[in-house]
Amino acid sequence: MFRYFLKRLGGAIPTLFIIVTLSFLLIRIAPGGPFDEEKLLPPEILANLKSAYGLDQPLWLQYAHYLRSLLHGDFGPSFRYKDFTVTELIAQGLPVTAEIGIAALILALALGMVIGVFAALRQNRAADYTVMTLAVLGIAVPSFVVLPLLGLLFGVYAHWLPVAGWEPGSIRHLILPVVALTLAPLAYVARLTRGSLLEVLQRPFIRTAFSKGLPLRTVIFRHALRPALVPVAGYLAPAVASIMTGSLVVESIAGLPGIGRYMVQGALNRDYTLVLGMVVLYSVVLIGAGLLVDLLYAWLDPRVGFER
Amino acid sequence: MTVRPAARPTLKTQEVRVDYPIPGGTAAAVRGVSLSVSAQECLGVVGESGSGKTQLFLAVMGLLSSGAQITGSAQFEGEEILGLAPQELNRIRGSKLTMVFQDPMMSLTPHLKIGVQLAEVLVHHRGASWRDAERTALQALDRVRIPDPRRRLQQYPHELSGGMRQRVMIGMSLLCEPSLVIADEPTSALDVTVQAQILDLLRDVRAGTGFSIVLISHDLGVVASLADRVAVMYAGRIVESAPTAELMRDARHPYSALLMQCVSDLRRPRTDRMPFLAGQAPGAAEPERGCAFAPRCPRSTERCTHERPALEDVNATSQVACHYPLR
Amino acid sequence: MTGTFWHAARQHLTASAGARVSLGIIVALVVLAVIGPWINPNGLETLDWSSVAQYPGIAHAHWFGTDRLGRDLYVRTLEGARVSMIVGLVASAVSLVLGLIYGAIAGYVGGRTDDLMMRIIEILGGLPLIFFVIFLTVVFGRNEYLLFASIGAVGWLTLARIVRGQALSIRRQEYIEAAIASGAGTARIIYKHVLPNVIGPVIVYATLTVPQIILLESFLSFLGLGIQEPRASLGTLIAEGAGEMEAAPWMLLAPGAFLTLLLVSLNIFGDRLRDAFDAGAGR
Numbered sequence: 001m002f003r004y005f006l007k008r009l010g011g012a013i014p015t016l017f018i019i020v021t022l023s024f025l026l027i028r029i030a031p032g033g034p035f036d037e038e039k040l041l042p043p044e045i046l047a048n049l050k051s052a053y054g055l056d057q058p059l060w061l062q063y064a065h066y067l068r069s070l071l072h073g074d075f076g077p078s079f080r081y082k083d084f085t086v087t088e089l090i091a092q093g094l095p096v097t098a099e100i101g102i103a104a105l106i107l108a109l110a111l112g113m114v115i116g117v118f119a120a121l122r123q124n125r126a127a128d129y130t131v132m133t134l135a136v137l138g139i140a141v142p143s144f145v146v147l148p149l150l151g152l153l154f155g156v157y158a159h160w161l162p163v164a165g166w167e168p169g170s171i172r173h174l175i176l177p178v179v180a181l182t183l184a185p186l187a188y189v190a191r192l193t194r195g196s197l198l199e200v201l202q203r204p205f206i207r208t209a210f211s212k213g214l215p216l217r218t219v220i221f222r223h224a225l226r227p228a229l230v231p232v233a234g235y236l237a238p239a240v241a242s243i244m245t246g247s248l249v250v251e252s253i254a255g256l257p258g259i260g261r262y263m264v265q266g267a268l269n270r271d272y273t274l275v276l277g278m279v280v281l282y283s284v285v286l287i288g289a290g291l292l293v294d295l296l297y298a299w300l301d302p303r304v305g306f307e308r
Numbered sequence: 309m310t311v312r313p314a315a316r317p318t319l320k321t322q323e324v325r326v327d328y329p330i331p332g333g334t335a336a337a338v339r340g341v342s343l344s345v346s347a348q349e350c351l352g353v354v355g356e357s358g359s360g361k362t363q364l365f366l367a368v369m370g371l372l373s374s375g376a377q378i379t380g381s382a383q384f385e386g387e388e389i390l391g392l393a394p395q396e397l398n399r400i401r402g403s404k405l406t407m408v409f410q411d412p413m414m415s416l417t418p419h420l421k422i423g424v425q426l427a428e429v430l431v432h433h434r435g436a437s438w439r440d441a442e443r444t445a446l447q448a449l450d451r452v453r454i455p456d457p458r459r460r461l462q463q464y465p466h467e468l469s470g471g472m473r474q475r476v477m478i479g480m481s482l483l484c485e486p487s488l489v490i491a492d493e494p495t496s497a498l499d500v501t502v503q504a505q506i507l508d509l510l511r512d513v514r515a516g517t518g519f520s521i522v523l524i525s526h527d528l529g530v531v532a533s534l535a536d537r538v539a540v541m542y543a544g545r546i547v548e549s550a551p552t553a554e555l556m557r558d559a560r561h562p563y564s565a566l567l568m569q570c571v572s573d574l575r576r577p578r579t580d581r582m583p584f585l586a587g588q589a590p591g592a593a594e595p596e597r598g599c600a601f602a603p604r605c606p607r608s609t610e611r612c613t614h615e616r617p618a619l620e621d622v623n624a625t626s627q628v629a630c631h632y633p634l635r
Numbered sequence: 636m637t638g639t640f641w642h643a644a645r646q647h648l649t650a651s652a653g654a655r656v657s658l659g660i661i662v663a664l665v666v667l668a669v670i671g672p673w674i675n676p677n678g679l680e681t682l683d684w685s686s687v688a689q690y691p692g693i694a695h696a697h698w699f700g701t702d703r704l705g706r707d708l709y710v711r712t713l714e715g716a717r718v719s720m721i722v723g724l725v726a727s728a729v730s731l732v733l734g735l736i737y738g739a740i741a742g743y744v745g746g747r748t749d750d751l752m753m754r755i756i757e758i759l760g761g762l763p764l765i766f767f768v769i770f771l772t773v774v775f776g777r778n779e780y781l782l783f784a785s786i787g788a789v790g791w792l793t794l795a796r797i798v799r800g801q802a803l804s805i806r807r808q809e810y811i812e813a814a815i816a817s818g819a820g821t822a823r824i825i826y827k828h829v830l831p832n833v834i835g836p837v838i839v840y841a842t843l844t845v846p847q848i849i850l851l852e853s854f855l856s857f858l859g860l861g862i863q864e865p866r867a868s869l870g871t872l873i874a875e876g877a878g879e880m881e882a883a884p885w886m887l888l889a890p891g892a893f894l895t896l897l898l899v900s901l902n903i904f905g906d907r908l909r910d911a912f913d914a915g916a917g918r
Contacts, residue, residue, distance in 0.1 A: 015758050026774050136906070140899040142850055144857045144870075145891045148877040152884055204414040207371055211409075212429050212480070213402030216394070222428070223417045245765045249857060253877055264858050267769045275773045279766055302419055302464050 008294045012287045019283045023276050024066055070280070086277040089262055097251065097258030101243050103178045108185035108239060113232065115186075116193025117220065123198060131190065138187025144249040147180035151253075177250045184246070185239040189232055197228040226300050233296045240289040244282055316386055317344040318488050318520045319368070319405075324380035324390070326360070326367050328592070335592035337363040339544035340380070342619075345488065350514070350521040352535030352552065354528050354567065358589055360544040361524050365490045369407055370397045385487060403433040403484035410493040412473030416465040422476055423461035429483045448479040452509060471502035475509065482513065490522045495530055507533055528567050532556055537625075540564045543590050543600035546619055550626035560622065560633040562605045599631070607632045644835075647911040654907035657900040664897050668716040677707035679714055680865070691885050700885040702875065711872060712889045718868040719894070722783060723849035729787025730848070731841050734794025741795070742802025753799070760792050765851065772860045782861060786851055790844050797836050839909045846901035853894060869894045 119131040154176065200206065201224055209219045247260035255261075259278065266274035326338040338360040345351045355361045366372050368382045368389065382390045384405055389397065409415040417425055426448060427441035436444070442461065449457035452475040465473055474494060481489050491510070495503035511534055514521060525531050531538055532552055539549040540561060548561040559565040587604045590596075599605070602612040612631055619629040648654050672679070675698065682705045691700040691708075699708035741752040768785045775781050855861035856870030867875075869890045876887030 018758065023770065026770070136903060137899060140846065140902040141895050142853060142898070144854065144873060144877070145895055148873070148880055148887050149891065151877075152880055152887065204409065204411065205417045208407075208409055208415045208477075209417065210371055211369055211401055211407045212432075213398040213400065214428065214432055215398060218428070218432070222420070226419050245854070248765075249854065252858060263766075263769070264860075267773050267858070267860055270773055272773065275770060279770055282766055300419065303466050 005291075005295065008291055012291060016283060016287055020067070020070065020280055021063075023279050024063055086273050089274065090259055090277065090281060093257060093259035093262050096256055097247050097260055100174055100178050100181060100250070100256070100258070101240075101247055103174070104181035104185070104243050104246075105239060107178070107182045108189055108243075109232070111182075112186045112189025113193050113229070115190040117197060117225075119190065119194040120197040120201075121220075128194075132194070135187040135191050138183045139191075141183070143180045143184065143246045144253065146183060147176060147250055147253050150176050150180060173254070173256075177254045177256060180250050181243050181246045185235075185242055188235055188239065188242075192231045192235055193228065196231045197224060200224045200228040203227075230297065230300055233293055233300060236293045236296070237286060237289045241286055244285070315346075317346050317383075318349075318385060319522070320344040320381075320383045321364070321368065322381040324364060324367060324378070324382060326363050326372065327377040327379075328375060329377070330593060333593070334377070336544055336596075337376075337592045338367065339596065341541070341544075341546055343539055343546060343549065345520050345522060347487070348518045348520060349537065350523060350535045352531030352538040353522060353524045353541060354526065354531050354538060355541035356526055356589055358543075358591065359541040360592075361541045362492055364541075365407070365492065365522060365524065369401060369405065369490065370394070371407075399433075402429050404487045406481035406484075406486045406489050408474075408477050408481050408489060408491040408494050411497040412470060412477050413465065413497070415477065416473060418465055420464075421461065422463055422465065422468070426461070426476070426480055426483065429480060433484050444483065445479075448483055449476070451482065451513065452476070452479040454479075470498050471505060474498060474502075474506055478506075478509065478513070482517070482519075485517070486519050488520045488522065490524070492524045493526070494523075496525070496527075503530070510534060528570070540567065543596075544592065545600070545629065546627075547601065547630070548626075548628045549619075550622075550628075554626060558635050560626070560628040560635050561601075561630050562607050562632075562634060563601050565634055599629075607634075644911045648907060651907045651910070653903050654911070657903040657907070660896060660900040661904060664716070664893065664900070665720065668713050668720060671713040672710045675707065675709050677710050679710050680706065682706060699889040700883065702883070702886055703879065708886060708889050711867065712869070712893055715867045715869045715872045715890060716893050716897070718866055719849050719853060719870070719897075722786070722852045722868065723845050726783050726787040726790065726848045726852070727841060727845045729784065730790035730794060730844055731837070733788065734791035735798055735837065737791065738795040738798025738800075739802050742799035742805075745803065749799070749803075753796075756792055756795055765854065768851070768855065769858075769860060772855070779863065782852070782855070786848055786855075790848050790851075794837065794840050794844065797840055801836060835912050839905065839912055842908055843902070843905035846898045846905070849894075849901075850898060 115131055119128045122128045197220075206219060206224055209223045214223075244260075247258060248264050249260075250256070251258045251260035252264050259281070262274060263278045265271070266278065321344070322342045323340045324338055324342070325336065325340050327334040327336050341360070341364055343351070353361045353364075363372070367376070367378045368384075370389070370392065372378065378390055380390065381388060384400060387400075389400065389405075416422075423442050423445055426445035427436075427438055430436045430441035430444055431438060434441075445461060446457050449460060454460055454472055454475050460468065460472070460476075465476075468476065474497075478491075478494070494510070495506050498506065507530065510521065510523075521534070523531055523534055528538075535552050537549065537551050538555050539546050540555075540563065541547065542563050548555070548559070548564045550560070555564060556568065559568050589604075590600050596616060598611075598613040598616050599608070600616075602608040605612065609632070615631070617629045617631045619627050621627050622633070677697070691698060697707050697709070699712060701707055702711070737752065741749045771781065771785045852861055852868060853870030853873070856868045857874045859871075859874070861868065861870060872890035873887060873894065876883075876885075876890060879886045
């Protein structure tokens with residue numbers, strides 16, 4: 001089992017490596033530099049700036065430096081926010097994004113599974129159709145439509161929740177953003193759980209379980225649920241990706257100071273190191289999620305990773 | 309025939325029908341079967357796939373999907389169980405009335421340890437604690453002659469061989485001292501050598517406890533080695549039923565006779581031509597017209613294609629449904 | 636694919652209420668986007684100073700209201716819808732072509748090439764593509780042709796996988812071996828035999844790709860990274876509307892409702908189409 005995990009880890013590292021390298025190259029090759037937008041600077045100052053950021057060195061040397069600093073967790077200075085390094089910006093923003101992201105993920109999983117099981121047990125009845133139709137809506141309606149709408153309903157008309165802004169430690173400001181982030185993954189998880197549970201219930205070992213006189217409750221939770229969750233586990237990594245992209249929009253609209261907003265600002269300002277750092281960070285998170293999913297598969301189905 | 313005290317049959321079905329709605333009508337998997345199994349008796353039920361033999365007993369156990377329309381009556385130890393609510397049925401299923409399935413790899417839950425799958429029966433039916441239940445499970449594994457049972461309890465189904473898995477399933481069915489065990493093709497998914505072992509096991513276990521068995525199979529040879537009586541099914545109905553020895557010696561229905569010849573029996577001289585059954589049994593969706601076996605029967609006449617023969621008593625112990633039985 | 640396949644599929648599709656309704660909505664929206672602006676006397680860029688930030692009404696034919704600058708929202712929304720749809724179609728077409736070619740080659744050629752090509756898709760698939768598009772806009776600037784191309788380049792992965800799966804199974808069929816035996820070249824075989832037979836699943840996924848791509852474009856435009864001034868897509872309009880939400884909610888609701896209806900209908904129709912094709916294949 002351990003060897004299985006190591007193998008997975010081994011596969012992930014080259015991927016990461018490729019991403020970093022590609023990103024680096026793309027940026028360096030790109031037309032125009034980070035200073036093009038600024039007013040025309042006298043050549044000497046430009047040269048100084050370039051050397052300060054290490055841009056006058058040969059490409060492979062820059063690459064080597066970059067890799068080395070990456071290993072130290074240093075993404076370099078931000079091109080725009082001159083007083084901050086990318087690492088500092090990330091450190092500032094990460095807690096906020098992590099908070100809403102993890103909350104959304106847990107909510108989506110927990111609620112989604114419950115709803116999915118509920119719909120499966122009432123297959124083809126009114127409750128099932130309602131739930132599944134709502135699920136399609138949840139998947140199709142984009143988060144940048146949902147959040148303003150929710151804001152309109154709950155913030156402007158009903159005055160229950162704040163529409164935007166943020167104070168440290170405040171939960172109220174996070175409610176609408178988290179809801180907006182949760183909807184699409186929740187819908188997916190519900191659909192997946194329902195379909196998968198219905199399929200698992202057709203399998204022979206479920207018939208055996210019923211033949212033993214076990215109540216429905218036991219058959220579902222002890223026998224059917226774990227194999228039924230395999231597709232949900234498979235969706236975890238895309239769910240994380242979906243929440244990460246959603247956070248870009250949600251943080252921008254709601255004015256939350258998370259890394260999502262930094263990413264967007266960085267893109268608009270053409271802040272190379274910031275965006276590059278973000279891409280690396282998001283990739284690491286995603287790859288990490290993928291590894292966790294592999295571990296999860298092994299728990300859900302003991303046959304995985306079992307060497308005969 | 310001596311009259312025994314408590315002659316109430318363990319299982320008695322009357323005109324059980326199983327229908328499934330399909331576009332354009334219904335498909336009849338079981339077309340009206342009445343049989344009974346006495347205490348301590350082993351009834352063999354033989355038929356090809358599609359004959360309804362499995363569907364019949366799944367209906368009795370309440371394991372068919374909600375789309376199935378079941379009519380008729382089935383009484384287990386005097387109590388009507390067809391149409392019983394699941395909570396009520398669950399008292400009986402798994403304890404007094406148990407089932408052993410065909411493919412033990414697919415029929416055991418892959419992510420639960422053997423010990424858990426055995427113990428949960430006792431925990432649910434006897435209210436035992438998990439610890440006590442596992443101890444009893446250990447004894448059950450002994451009973452079905454699984455070596456090193458303590459280790460096996462902690463293993464998963466995929467870590468056991470096919471034969472061992474089937475022993476586990478049999479052990480599982482015996483945990484609560486059942487009155488009737490329904491064994492659906494218990495050996496079909498196993499190697500030939502293992503098949504014999506399992507049949508021996510069933511025989512030995514029964515000798516000790518005396519429960520009834522229904523042994524379902526497409527292989528008459530398997531059934532003959534264990535059963536006291538045999539019922540032959542074709543296209544959803546019983547076409548013949550007789551004590552085993554009598555059937556093997558003097559099969560009356562042409563279909564039974566053909567089945568007999570297909571059984572590989574080392575004691576009989578090898579003929580140079582193996583008889584084979586041409587054609588196919590009618591599917592469930594086809595309506596009945598006359599005797600279902602007529603198209604394939606070497607003895608069929610005009611009458612057979614119009615008039616369905618009823619299942620009639622031939623003597624005190626046997627019945628056959630044929631206009632022109634062999635004897 | 637035999638005639639019965641298409642027949643069964645079409646039967647299933649026409650029988651489905653969901654499919655009919657969603658298709659109807661899609662057609663209605665497209666028609667609206669194309670000829671809708673003509674019905675209304677207001678021009679796209681006309682600034683009507685007399686009705687700035689006006690509630691929807693009949694006066695001055697501002698059926699959806701106006702924005703901060705007095706521009707008619709009905710016309711703007713429908714123009715924006717047109718832009719979104721065009722981007723959706725063009726980028727989907729790009730994805731389609733890329734996916735078809737890549738998948739057909741990988742599936743048909745097989746062996747090492749296939750392994751390598753699939754590995755690449757695996758790696759690319761594991762990354763959130765939006766970040767890459769954002770990254771590309773940072774690097775190459777906000778060029779609209781780049782937008783089409785990068786969005787299209789992002790959507791081809793699933794399609795390629797499906798095409799490759801189909802190609803793999805088709806490759807083993809006898810008529811292919813016959814074609815090879817008769818000396819036909821690889822490219823010709825791919826073109827004449829493989830491609831026509833992967834059409835079924837491809838149509839389904841192409842249909843489901845369109846809303847994904849429209850969503851992606853709207854997302855980027857919303858953030859300011861997509862379609863640029865003076866043109867606007869639904870995403871840009873929604874962004875404007877979100878900003879004015881408290882004072883002029885109709886600025887958000889009109890484009891928001893249009894986009895939502897479009898995406899939901901496309902998704903439902905795509906789902907029903909997939910069901911129909913499954914039914915046609917006998918599943």
